[in-house]
Amino acid sequence: MQASLEIDGGEELTERQKDVLNAALRLLVEEGDRLTMTAVARRASCSKETLYKWFGDRDGLLTATVQWQASKVRVAPIDRARIDLPSLTASLEGFASDWLSVISSETSIALNRVAIARAGSDGHGLGAIVLENGRMALARRLKPVLEAARDKGLLAFDDAETAFRSFFGLVARDVQIRLLLGDGLKLTEAQIGRDAALATRQFLALYGANDNRDEGRRRKPPSS
Amino acid sequence: MQASLEIDGGEELTERQKDVLNAALRLLVEEGDRLTMTAVARRASCSKETLYKWFGDRDGLLTATVQWQASKVRVAPIDRARIDLPSLTASLEGFASDWLSVISSETSIALNRVAIARAGSDGHGLGAIVLENGRMALARRLKPVLEAARDKGLLAFDDAETAFRSFFGLVARDVQIRLLLGDGLKLTEAQIGRDAALATRQFLALYGANDNRDEGRRRKPPSS
DNA sequence: AGTATGCCGTACCGTACGTTACGGTTCGGC
DNA sequence: GCCGAACCGTAACGTACGGTACGGCATACT
Numbered sequence: 001m002q003a004s005l006e007i008d009g010g011e012e013l014t015e016r017q018k019d020v021l022n023a024a025l026r027l028l029v030e031e032g033d034r035l036t037m038t039a040v041a042r043r044a045s046c047s048k049e050t051l052y053k054w055f056g057d058r059d060g061l062l063t064a065t066v067q068w069q070a071s072k073v074r075v076a077p078i079d080r081a082r083i084d085l086p087s088l089t090a091s092l093e094g095f096a097s098d099w100l101s102v103i104s105s106e107t108s109i110a111l112n113r114v115a116i117a118r119a120g121s122d123g124h125g126l127g128a129i130v131l132e133n134g135r136m137a138l139a140r141r142l143k144p145v146l147e148a149a150r151d152k153g154l155l156a157f158d159d160a161e162t163a164f165r166s167f168f169g170l171v172a173r174d175v176q177i178r179l180l181l182g183d184g185l186k187l188t189e190a191q192i193g194r195d196a197a198l199a200t201r202q203f204l205a206l207y208g209a210n211d212n213r214d215e216g217r218r219r220k221p222p223s224s
Numbered sequence: 225m226q227a228s229l230e231i232d233g234g235e236e237l238t239e240r241q242k243d244v245l246n247a248a249l250r251l252l253v254e255e256g257d258r259l260t261m262t263a264v265a266r267r268a269s270c271s272k273e274t275l276y277k278w279f280g281d282r283d284g285l286l287t288a289t290v291q292w293q294a295s296k297v298r299v300a301p302i303d304r305a306r307i308d309l310p311s312l313t314a315s316l317e318g319f320a321s322d323w324l325s326v327i328s329s330e331t332s333i334a335l336n337r338v339a340i341a342r343a344g345s346d347g348h349g350l351g352a353i354v355l356e357n358g359r360m361a362l363a364r365r366l367k368p369v370l371e372a373a374r375d376k377g378l379l380a381f382d383d384a385e386t387a388f389r390s391f392f393g394l395v396a397r398d399v400q401i402r403l404l405l406g407d408g409l410k411l412t413e414a415q416i417g418r419d420a421a422l423a424t425r426q427f428l429a430l431y432g433a434n435d436n437r438d439e440g441r442r443r444k445p446p447s448s
Numbered sequence: 449a450g451t452a453t454g455c456c457g458t459a460c461c462g463t464a465c466g467t468t469a470c471g472g473t474t475c476g477g478c
Numbered sequence: 479g480c481c482g483a484a485c486c487g488t489a490a491c492g493t494a495c496g497g498t499a500c501g502g503c504a505t506a507c508t
Contacts, residue, residue: 120257180340181336
């Protein structure tokens with residue numbers, strides 16, 4: 001049945017297997033894509049034979065590791081009953097600072113690096129998984145909030161996808177690409193808070209419906 | 225004298241050497257980080273001995289290739305005498321669509337992929353070069369425009385760097401990370417034009433000084 | 449007790465690739 | 479014509495690493 005992408009991963013794993021994957025994950029953060037099966041076996045105090053029995057090959061180990069990390073950050077969908085401008089603002093700031101914390105974490109950087117490195121040659125398996133549990137998961141969590149806010153008349157937009165992508169851009173800016181390229185950018189907790197607040201204010205300025213500004217939102221391109 | 229980073233590259237190269245680097249570049253786009261010295265030699269119709277004589281080792285070849293590509297995209301600094309809102313808008317749209325074209329090109333994707341892959345383990349040489357000729361070069365070209373517009377009263381901001389990063393985010397959004405991760409995102413010329421226009425409108429909405437809105441720009445965070 | 453299963457540690461194999469070495473060819477200078 | 483330098487093509491070397499095989503040990507089941 002082809003089991004499209006096998007996103008679930010992380011279930012039906014022995015405790016021992018989780019330990020092994022955690023070791024692989026730590027090694028991945030330290031060594032990047034050049035970790036060796038021998039090193040993983042040594043770090044996890046298991047034999048290479050076991051690695052191959054459990055995960056098939058190096059690719060399988062990497063995939064399982066990425067899925068395992070993904071399954072750890074899965075969050076409960078937010079249940080939000082009533083929403084007003086303060087709670088919307090707080091919610092957006094929460095999303096923004098969560099996202100900034102994630103993309104600036106050593107783990108996320110390492111995972112994105114190997115997924116990007118392998119997206120060039122091999123099948124894009126890892127890239128799809130990382131994307132699905134990163135950007136796409138964020139969109140799935142944020143869009144209902146945006147749409148609820150629109151229903152309440154707090155936001156105005158035609159397409160939730162477009163609005164989300166603007167929010168994404170205002171939050172991430174150049175942070176992720178700079179970190180991935182090894183720039184020595186340091187994000188303190190305080191800086192993340194300020195950046196999240198700025199991005200939220202800017203997003204509300206662009207998509208907020210509480211007054212008569214509508215620049216850059218629904219106006220169609222003049223002619224063509 | 226340590227020659228910090230040796231950014232210039234591309235000068236003092238034989239025509240033949242440029243041919244070799246172009247071959248390496250094409251191969252890098254096709255094969256990604258797993259190109260072999262043998263393959264480069266075969267593609268460039270030169271001997272491996274020559275490759276090692278000219279570039280030292282595999283790392284040197286990769287670095288020279290990236291610098292060579294960087295030296296090709298260097299553009300003349302814009303000379304802009306008088307500036308008004310229409311010309312500022314056109315200029316911003318130009319920057320935006322140029323940047324979208326660059327980051328969605330096969331060459332840029334391939335180069336960023338190998339630089340990111342190698343930023344994990346080795347020294348961040350390639351990452352620094354890519355960053356310097358990508359994001360940083362864009363900032364150097366755009367900031368004078370922003371500041372000239374501020375002098376004319378068309379824009380309002382305290383920090384050109386912050387304004388630039390907002391513009392960067394509004395333009396790039398999730399495009400680069402998705403492409404690097406192998407998402408099948410296709411950017412047509414028309415779509416790039418629309419996205420550039422939208423980003424420009426949104427940027428002007430946030431940082432334009434032609435009316436009384438000031439959300440998310442100079443208002444300081446309430447307390448902390 | 450005896451046996452089977454699962455796993456650890458390690459030695460081993462095959463291959464891919466970076467790097468070096470070498471013979472042959474072209475070309476500019478005398 | 480002769481020489482040396484540069485370079486091409488290819489063979490050879492050394493190593494690193496993915497993947498496999500095997501012996502030993504511990505636990506569980508009969």
